Amino acid sequence: xxSVFFANLVLNGLxxxxxxxxxxxxxxxxxxISKFPNVAVGDTMTVGAYVAFGLQAxxxxxxxxxxxxxxxxxxxxxxxxxxWVFRKLSKAPMVVNLLASVGLAFMMRSALLLWVDSQPKTxxxxxxRAWNFHGVRLLPTxxxxxxxxxxxxxVVFALFRYTNVGRCLRAIADNPELARASAIRSKRxxxxxxxxxxxxxxxxxxxxxxxxxxxxxxxxxxVIPAFAAVILGGIGSPVGAVAGAVLLGVAQEVSVAFVxxxxxxxxxxxVMIVVLVIRPAGLLGLLEKAR
Amino acid sequence: MTIDRRSLxxxxxxxxxxxxxxxxxxxxxxxxxxxxxxxxxTGAGAPYGSGMLKAMxxxxxxxxxxxGAAGRKLKLISEDAQTQPQAAVLAAKKLIEIxxxxxxxxxxxxxxxxxxxxxxDAADLIEMNVSGAPALSTVDKKDLVxxxxxxxxxxxxxxxxxxxxRGYKRPATMAFNNASGRGNTDGFIRAxxxxxxxxxxxxxxxxxxxxxxxxxxxTVLAQDPDVIVMGSYLPDTTIILREWFQSGHENAWIIPAWxxxxxxxxxxxxxxTNGIIAVDTVSNVDAAxxxxxxxxxxxxxxxxLSDNVYAAMAYDMVISLALAAHKAGGKAASREISAQMREVxxxxxxxxxxxxxxxxxxxxxxxxxxxxxxxxxxxxxYGDSNPDFGVYVVxxxxxxxxxxxxxx
Numbered sequence: 246x247x248s249v250f251f252a253n254l255v256l257n258g259l260x261x262x263x264x265x266x267x268x269x270x271x272x273x274x275x276x277x278i279s280k281f282p283n284v285a286v287g288d289t290m291t292v293g294a295y296v297a298f299g300l301q302a303x304x305x306x307x308x309x310x311x312x313x314x315x316x317x318x319x320x321x322x323x324x325x326x327x328x329w330v331f332r333k334l335s336k337a338p339m340v341v342n343l344l345a346s347v348g349l350a351f352m353m354r355s356a357l358l359l360w361v362d363s364q365p366k367t368x369x370x371x372x373x374r375a376w377n378f379h380g381v382r383l384l385p386t387x388x389x390x391x392x393x394x395x396x397x398x399x400v401v402f403a404l405f406r407y408t409n410v411g412r413c414l415r416a417i418a419d420n421p422e423l424a425r426a427s428a429i430r431s432k433r434x435x436x437x438x439x440x441x442x443x444x445x446x447x448x449x450x451x452x453x454x455x456x457x458x459x460x461x462x463x464x465x466x467x468v469i470p471a472f473a474a475v476i477l478g479g480i481g482s483p484v485g486a487v488a489g490a491v492l493l494g495v496a497q498e499v500s501v502a503f504v505x506x507x508x509x510x511x512x513x514x515x516v517m518i519v520v521l522v523i524r525p526a527g528l529l530g531l532l533e534k535a536r
Numbered sequence: 537m538t539i540d541r542r543s544l545x546x547x548x549x550x551x552x553x554x555x556x557x558x559x560x561x562x563x564x565x566x567x568x569x570x571x572x573x574x575x576x577x578t579g580a581g582a583p584y585g586s587g588m589l590k591a592m593x594x595x596x597x598x599x600x601x602x603x604g605a606a607g608r609k610l611k612l613i614s615e616d617a618q619t620q621p622q623a624a625v626l627a628a629k630k631l632i633e634i635x636x637x638x639x640x641x642x643x644x645x646x647x648x649x650x651x652x653x654x655x656x657d658a659a660d661l662i663e664m665n666v667s668g669a670p671a672l673s674t675v676d677k678k679d680l681v682x683x684x685x686x687x688x689x690x691x692x693x694x695x696x697x698x699x700x701x702r703g704y705k706r707p708a709t710m711a712f713n714n715a716s717g718r719g720n721t722d723g724f725i726r727a728x729x730x731x732x733x734x735x736x737x738x739x740x741x742x743x744x745x746x747x748x749x750x751x752x753x754x755t756v757l758a759q760d761p762d763v764i765v766m767g768s769y770l771p772d773t774t775i776i777l778r779e780w781f782q783s784g785h786e787n788a789w790i791i792p793a794w795x796x797x798x799x800x801x802x803x804x805x806x807x808x809t810n811g812i813i814a815v816d817t818v819s820n821v822d823a824a825x826x827x828x829x830x831x832x833x834x835x836x837x838x839x840x841l842s843d844n845v846y847a848a849m850a851y852d853m854v855i856s857l858a859l860a861a862h863k864a865g866g867k868a869a870s871r872e873i874s875a876q877m878r879e880v881x882x883x884x885x886x887x888x889x890x891x892x893x894x895x896x897x898x899x900x901x902x903x904x905x906x907x908x909x910x911x912x913x914x915x916x917x918y919g920d921s922n923p924d925f926g927v928y929v930v931x932x933x934x935x936x937x938x939x940x941x942x943x944x
Binding site: 250253254257258260261264290337358361363366372373374375377382384386433456457458460461462463466467492498501502505506507509510535 | 602743746758775776778782808
């Protein structure tokens with residue numbers, strides 16, 4: 246149980262956390278603006294991962310292109326769910342939207358099963374040995390995954406901080422009526438938001454599937470960890486979602502050294518509970534917004 | 537659209553009246569024996585479920601072509617257990633309450649069988665499974681549960697024998713956190729310690745549905761084992777082996793064949809899978825029942841029977857059930873059929889290898905001993921059939937059979 250061992254555990258947690266950060270970010274954006282948790286994020290991830298798999302199997306040579314195809318497909322998918330379902334329910338209570346998103350999640354998964362069989366699938370990457378830095382092992386694939394996730398997150402943050410679109414979205418999240426009164430057109434912006442949701446989910450799905458295996462139900466399994474990250478980081482706070490995801494990932498993996506793998510999920514949620522008890526709004530949550 | 541109170545009350549009364557109707561309106565007709573096939577078409581058992589179903593259909597066809605069991609034709613109603621206990625329970629309830637089946641056959645995952653057996657037991661129905669969890673032997677109090685696969689405990693004992701034979705000294709175990717995975721590794725640990733080899737160097741249990749098992753693997757590899765024994769399924773084995781190969785460690789693997797199968801080799805490639813020891817129960821390949829089924833199965837599915845040991849077991853389930861039903865008579869209920877299972881499958885008796893053969897022998901007044909396609913089907917006191925184990929080593933993507941293990 247030396248420092249190299251722990252360094253490896255922290256690295257594992259960081260990698261897992263960065264990948265969960267993408268769907269967590271997608272969730273928190275929609276929660277901030279449309280005010281409901283869209284649990285279809287999980288199955289959107291699954292759809293994105295399978296589209297990338299299909300494109301790769303059909304002969305698309307660069308995996309980056311297959312990923313872009315998956316992102317495009319999920320953008321369209323999420324936009325469609327907004328246009329035909331959530332837009333109609335925008336005045337309905339949060340629970341109604343939540344239930345609709347659950348229904349959409351099941352629909353997506355069942356529709357997917359019409360085309361794919363339920364055998365586990367993997368992307369066709371060559372297997373390579375990890376780089377070994379004095380015992381701390383890093384896989385090239387994992388490095389790519391972290392860099393891609395990091396780049397996506399930076400793009401989203403830059404978008405929100407420095408562009409007009411981002412400013413308007415933050416305004417709508419803060420106070421929809423005031424935003425409308427300030428002549429902020431919400432329709433195009435909401436479309437943009439849902440496209441972003443689809444893109445982040447797709448990318449998260451592809452990265453997660455690249456690390457593990459593709460199964461029809463794998464996206465659904467990540468809804469709870471993503472949601473936990475969102476709550477931990479503070480609902481509606483993008484930086485919080487990412488910080489929450491990384492924190493939970495690292496806490497989980499480091500706990501393996503102390504309590505063993507069977508309890509690591511318990512530890513993750515214990516950390517979440519402790520943080521919420523100390524700061525009920527989450528790490529970077531609403532308490533700051535109300536000021 | 538609002539509903540006013542009066543119509544709501546009317547709606548409520550109508551539904552209550554509807555619910556009060558008896559469910560089992562499909563009464564067991566005298567000329568048909570309904571059996572339920574609850575196989576894993578989706579989920580971790582998906583590589584085997586459709587083959588199992590096809591084998592059952594072939595068996596039902598065989599029985600009906602020979603005139604049925606004691607005048608009753610078999611009818612198979614199938615459902616997808618999804619390798620999930622929750623989904624399987626819903627499907628089992630539908631089969632029992634709505635379809636009125638007399639037996640549920642083909643449950644694959646231990647979690648599924650353990651969830652379904654209380655339902656079939658309460659309804660006094662036969663349950664036949666290919667699961668490994670040792671608990672299934674003891675949870676069956678009414679002698680209605682028949683197991684056609686080796687128990688995980690026996691798998692573990694076979695693993696221990698293999699590790700011993702190959703001279704490994706520092707085994708570690710990794711178990712999927714369910715009854716089956718832990719049954720494998722607990723069986724291994726117990727057999728290893730009883731043989732006097734001391735404790736295993738590491739023993740961890742990992743959670744299902746994780747994207748990565750690097751930390752778990754790291755914990756095990758830190759103890760420097762020379763062989764890692766698994767109780768796992770295909771998706772998690774894929775992830776673990778990929779991460780192991782990429783970590784650069786050298787050690788052997790003993791993995792149950794439902795996890796180390798051609799799909800694993802396809803996913804990981806030859807370099808990562810060379811030398812893996814896969815262990816499975818062996819079908820009764822020398823028996824006429826196996827050879828006969830092999831041809832029919834190949835024609836119906838386009839796949840070799842040897843690729844799916846569970847298909848042979850599923851076929852045997854239907855045939856042995858039909859033979860027992862024939863012995864018990866045309867009016868027999870599930871419990872009475874179950875009471876005849878050992879009568880038609882265990883020695884003493886004339887060895888028969890098909891339904892028609894067994895039926896003819898029984899009609900002539902002789903006692904029979906059905907030798908199945910999956911094993912000799914000599915059920916012990918728990919209703920377990922205890923097949924032998926085959927040891928396969930993966931070499932360049934092919935599974936070479938190197939040994940057979942018979943436990944007492």
